[in-house]
Amino acid sequence: MSDVLLVMEEIDKSFPGVRALDQARFELRAGEVHALIGENGAGKSTLMKVLAGVYSKDGGRIIYQGKEVDIPNPRVAQDLGISMIHQELNLMPHLTLAQNVFVGREPRQGVRFMLDEKQLNAQTQALFDSMRLRLDPRTRVANLTVATQQMVEIAKALSFNSKILIMDEPTAALTEAEIEELFRIIRELRAKGVGIVYISHRLEELKQISDRITVMRDGRYVGTEDAAAIPIERIISMMVGRTIYESAPEVPEHPSEEIVLEARNLNRGNVIRDVSFKLKKGEILGFAGLMGAGRTEVARAVFGADPLDSGEIYVHGKKANIKHPRDAVRYGIGYLSEDRKRYGLAVGLDVEANIVLAAFEKFLGKLGVVNSNKTRETGKYYVETLAIKTPSIQQRVKNLSGGNQQKVVIGKWLTADTDVLIFDEPTRGIDVGAKSEIYHLLNQLTQEGKSIIMISSELPEILRMSHRIMVMCEGRITGELTAAEATQERIMTYATQRRVLMAENGASGDPGVQEV
Amino acid sequence: MTTTENTTTTTPAKRSIFRSEAAQKLLAFGALIVIFVFFSLASPFFLTKDNVIGILLATAVNGVLALGVTFVIITAGIDLSVGTVMTLAAMTTAVSIAVWHLPIPLGILVGLLTGMLAGAINGVVIARMKIPPFVATLGMMMIARGLALVIPAAIFGSVRPVYFSDSPLFGQIMMGSVIGALIPNLPVPNAVLILFGAALVAAFLLAKTVFGRYTVAIGSNEEATRLSGINVANWKTMVYAVGGLFSGLAGVMIASRLNSAQPGLGAGYELDAIAAVVIGGTSLSGGEGTILGTLIGAFIISTLTNGLRILGVPQEWQFVITGVIVILAVYLDILRRRAR
Ligand SMILES: Nc1ncnc2c1ncn2[C@@H]1O[C@H](COP(=O)(O)OP(=O)(O)OP(=O)(O)O)[C@@H](O)[C@H]1O
Numbered sequence A: 001m002s003d004v005l006l007v008m009e010e011i012d013k014s015f016p017g018v019r020a021l022d023q024a025r026f027e028l029r030a031g032e033v034h035a036l037i038g039e040n041g042a043g044k045s046t047l048m049k050v051l052a053g054v055y056s057k058d059g060g061r062i063i064y065q066g067k068e069v070d071i072p073n074p075r076v077a078q079d080l081g082i083s084m085i086h087q088e089l090n091l092m093p094h095l096t097l098a099q100n101v102f103v104g105r106e107p108r109q110g111v112r113f114m115l116d117e118k119q120l121n122a123q124t125q126a127l128f129d130s131m132r133l134r135l136d137p138r139t140r141v142a143n144l145t146v147a148t149q150q151m152v153e154i155a156k157a158l159s160f161n162s163k164i165l166i167m168d169e170p171t172a173a174l175t176e177a178e179i180e181e182l183f184r185i186i187r188e189l190r191a192k193g194v195g196i197v198y199i200s201h202r203l204e205e206l207k208q209i210s211d212r213i214t215v216m217r218d219g220r221y222v223g224t225e226d227a228a229a230i231p232i233e234r235i236i237s238m239m240v241g242r243t244i245y246e247s248a249p250e251v252p253e254h255p256s257e258e259i260v261l262e263a264r265n266l267n268r269g270n271v272i273r274d275v276s277f278k279l280k281k282g283e284i285l286g287f288a289g290l291m292g293a294g295r296t297e298v299a300r301a302v303f304g305a306d307p308l309d310s311g312e313i314y315v316h317g318k319k320a321n322i323k324h325p326r327d328a329v330r331y332g333i334g335y336l337s338e339d340r341k342r343y344g345l346a347v348g349l350d351v352e353a354n355i356v357l358a359a360f361e362k363f364l365g366k367l368g369v370v371n372s373n374k375t376r377e378t379g380k381y382y383v384e385t386l387a388i389k390t391p392s393i394q395q396r397v398k399n400l401s402g403g404n405q406q407k408v409v410i411g412k413w414l415t416a417d418t419d420v421l422i423f424d425e426p427t428r429g430i431d432v433g434a435k436s437e438i439y440h441l442l443n444q445l446t447q448e449g450k451s452i453i454m455i456s457s458e459l460p461e462i463l464r465m466s467h468r469i470m471v472m473c474e475g476r477i478t479g480e481l482t483a484a485e486a487t488q489e490r491i492m493t494y495a496t497q498r499r500v501l502m503a504e505n506g507a508s509g510d511p512g513v514q515e516v
Numbered sequence B: 001m002t003t004t005e006n007t008t009t010t011t012p013a014k015r016s017i018f019r020s021e022a023a024q025k026l027l028a029f030g031a032l033i034v035i036f037v038f039f040s041l042a043s044p045f046f047l048t049k050d051n052v053i054g055i056l057l058a059t060a061v062n063g064v065l066a067l068g069v070t071f072v073i074i075t076a077g078i079d080l081s082v083g084t085v086m087t088l089a090a091m092t093t094a095v096s097i098a099v100w101h102l103p104i105p106l107g108i109l110v111g112l113l114t115g116m117l118a119g120a121i122n123g124v125v126i127a128r129m130k131i132p133p134f135v136a137t138l139g140m141m142m143i144a145r146g147l148a149l150v151i152p153a154a155i156f157g158s159v160r161p162v163y164f165s166d167s168p169l170f171g172q173i174m175m176g177s178v179i180g181a182l183i184p185n186l187p188v189p190n191a192v193l194i195l196f197g198a199a200l201v202a203a204f205l206l207a208k209t210v211f212g213r214y215t216v217a218i219g220s221n222e223e224a225t226r227l228s229g230i231n232v233a234n235w236k237t238m239v240y241a242v243g244g245l246f247s248g249l250a251g252v253m254i255a256s257r258l259n260s261a262q263p264g265l266g267a268g269y270e271l272d273a274i275a276a277v278v279i280g281g282t283s284l285s286g287g288e289g290t291i292l293g294t295l296i297g298a299f300i301i302s303t304l305t306n307g308l309r310i311l312g313v314p315q316e317w318q319f320v321i322t323g324v325i326v327i328l329a330v331y332l333d334i335l336r337r338r339a340r
């Protein structure tokens, strides 16, 4: 029986209008991986932020290594040996990887205030090597994708050599292989006696990696179970307080043959290479591939967010001139970004404002004045339909839990009345219940005649939802599969079809990546 | 499928010459050269030794102010008080030396500390009381302007300039020429040396010290910096204090240059300083900026003013043209960013 490292008891935390934690409890042993799960907004991140010194608790006790402790700020948490990887990326884009990893703990040169950049880079390189990450410590974070940034955050958290490591949805942006690598690291740490808190919505992962599971609901403690013993269905019903029947994977009905969107020979540097595809009316077209395959880049280019070097886009058979997202919206194309904080939401505004933002003209009255009754109704409607957990539609989006923010983005594009919707990782960070709601919603949208491009790194999701699947690798389309033909193996084969010869003469232009 | 393959796969981004950090400096530097060549061709009086030295001298005070503002703007803040704090520092220095007859070095120290104190107060108001930088420094701008008037009024019974009549040495700080003493043909005033010296110190602070690192970190992502366990409030206060210190130095410089402290002077200097910083490629949204860029920005402004004056362009139009240049410079910067 391993010893108890941490006990959190009767923790209360309220935000204006929200009781985020209500007598919450949590216990962690040394050398265990303890999964913390619950629906979006259940209070997982809040509980862990209390532990990491980000929020101060309103009530309750934290007993760490047998002593009651007070953790007023992140510095104190670090000094106690508690570090946290936050759900939302928290890096400084203008600094290099090394500068980010060791920010606050920079090696000094002789005098106290002088930085030792060489030593800093060397330490970071050593850290990356130990994680088998092939990144150049001197790259600026701004040049990296979300997935790579996530790995850097993990590296940063590891560099503290903490006794408690909290990971808030670390795998949300990672590929299978990266997840494997992360699990290897987690197991190593566990063997060294580190206590690990692991928050995730990917229930399949839990059995693989965790020893115990604690479930939270509505800010309250529901129960703690041995991961090995408990069946997934039981976990789910603990989470939602009812039983959800996962509807059987449905291959939706065949769409019409009418083509709403066509891309011909799109090119952009070496990230998009000669990409062509057609999207039919009422179809869900899945885009599969590994992280960095160029799927997001294609979506952004079609949406006018990035310029193309060459290629043409046709909307309803007519050549479309899309230079800017505004043009795309005019052509009826909506894009739900994978990085919602950066591109998808005005986080300082409230839920209602975000939902109506992309379709503001719809809510203008005769004199150009906003019809606030209408915006309020629309806001309320989507909060209900999408089951967005928020105290009111006046809540600022930045105060919502991660999963609920994602739902707000979806609501926004649904309001905008687009007929082509590009969903980039639509269910990332979303709990099981909400996930099946979103799937249901996607199917409903296609039945209404809308067409959907769905980029997803989760193969089961791609397989379950798509009529057709385009597979990308290194900026190219390497395969097209119908729903009937598609299997995980087939997709993976295409997704790893690298052009070896091309790769040799420096196919990757990312400055942060050393070619293997 | 191996792990390494995957963890390294990141999106290749388009590289362009516009994107590199050096390019911004090149861009501003290029602009400076173009302006120089233009005026040299337009007027035979422009590219003369005396005139170039004049430009260097004219840059000194604004340049030093801009150095301080650079740090503040990199944190995504703003400092509107640098101009009047400069005047206040000039006033305290003048009172110390000319009225209280303190030794010159001590008087200089009083000026520097005045600036630093004003900056530190800005910092506390912004970082602790959470007043937005624009408002906090606007307030300080008015306070400092008022104090610069109150001090002579309290001492002499009326608002009037304070002259350094008994300490002729004080004027030599700016207008004497150490270089000229060594190389007789090159009477570059000390003011220029002070500017470059201050720039070296600033560049060192920004690039090589913990202070500079956190300045950039705060501007890049304040929340992330806080979550990394850094005491953001303290470092921000330091940033404004350092900004104030540079204003204090500028105050000593302008007092020496004018051989007096002029209580009414100073308003408007902050705008020139901010313009220099912005032309130099420092982003108002924080996280980015260089000292070299600011220096070049300051030179662009003073070269323009000088050249236009030589061409006989009326002062009213000089303002208009400088304004257009500021907007153009920032627009170029935006284009550069978009080229990513
Ligand atoms: N800073 C804040 N201000 C106001 N409300 C907040 C704040 N942070 C969280 N909340 C609210 O507290 C509740 C719990 O949020 P929390 O982020 O802990 O959920 P979570 O379990 O991590 O959910 P998810 O799985 O979606 O990340 C939510 O209702 C959320 O809206």
Ligand SMILES: [Mg+2]
Pocket (backbone or CB within 6 Å): A044, A045, A046, A087, A168, A401, A402
């Ligand atoms: Mg969360």
